[in-house]
Amino acid sequence: MRDRPAIASVLDGLVDMHVHSGPSPFPRRLDHVEAAQDGARIGMRAMVAKSHHHNTQMDILAMKGRLAGVAASAYGGIALNSTVGGLNVHAVRMCLRMGGKVVWFPTISSGRHIDCHPEDGAFPTTTVPLTLERIDIVDGNGELKPEAAEILDEIKEQEAVVNGGHMYPEYIRTLFRAAKDRGMTRMVVSHPDYVIGADPDLCRELIALGAFIEHEVGMYDPEGTQKRDPKRLLTWIEALGPEHTVLASDFGQAVNPKPVDAWLRVAGALLDLGLPEKDLRRMVCDNPAYLLNLDT
Secondary structure, X not given: OOOHHHHHHHHOOOEEEEEOOEOOOOXXXXXXXXXXXXXXXXXXXXXXXXXOOOOHHHHHHHOHHHHOOOOOEEEOEEEOOHHXXXXXXXXXXXXXXXXXOEEEOOOOOOHHHHHHOOOOOOOOOOOOOOOOOOOXXXXXXXXXXXXXXXXXXXXXXOOOEEEOOOOOHHHHHHHXXXXXXXXXXXXXXXXXXXXXXXXXXXXHHHHHOOEEEEEEHHHHOOOOOOXXXXXXXXXXXXXXXXXXXXXXXXXXXXXXXXXXXXXXXXXHHHHHOOOOHHHHHHHHHHHHHXXXXXXX
16 A cells, blocks of 8 residues: 555646535535645646636636635536526636636526435535526436527537536437537546536547546545445546546545545555556546636
């Protein structure tokens, strides 16, 4: 088992595209600045703050003073759930033109998420009472709604990332086909085997459209809530290839450890299982840096 400094050196330059820091209606362990500061333990280059409820780019801008002395860059994005008006191109336009990097299509408002967690917006738990409305991106004929297409056009113009959210796999396929038709190459599917239900063969279809498959190391942390076996993650990586894979933490919740601790434990487990260092760095440094357009 490698020691923590050795693992941290492999992770140096890491880009975490899925951090659930606060503020949020869901209880959070740390805020965006604290998450970025803690990233110094592994030389984190950048992070994206994700909320299921609001445009986090405005949080980042409001915290600009506190972030000034932090080595890691912090970015925001927007998830197209009912609390931002669903498929609201105006909200997307503001987020991206203010510097946001990622648009997640419906997560907790998606039909697939509601099927899995019918708690009316209370999953995992809220600190304030909220309402939830289902948001679909297709019409009764299975065609992409015009407002979803308009949002794709805005994402392309701003060179941002389109994420399939928690939608049904067939909806993600429809969305990514439309994105590919527009020449878009920055597409991400988060945790295909959690909520979404996309098997490796379907993921290969999405990869053929230009997508990267994002797996969440937090799900494999023995001190987190899910405690999955890292061998399962390695099997996914080997099946789809590190060139098509992105790793992210998906941590920041009050009930889970800090993202950096999950990174250290799960990265160490993957390396101990035989994952080459170069492949790990590709998934945590190179691929997400490309997606966020950090080197141009």
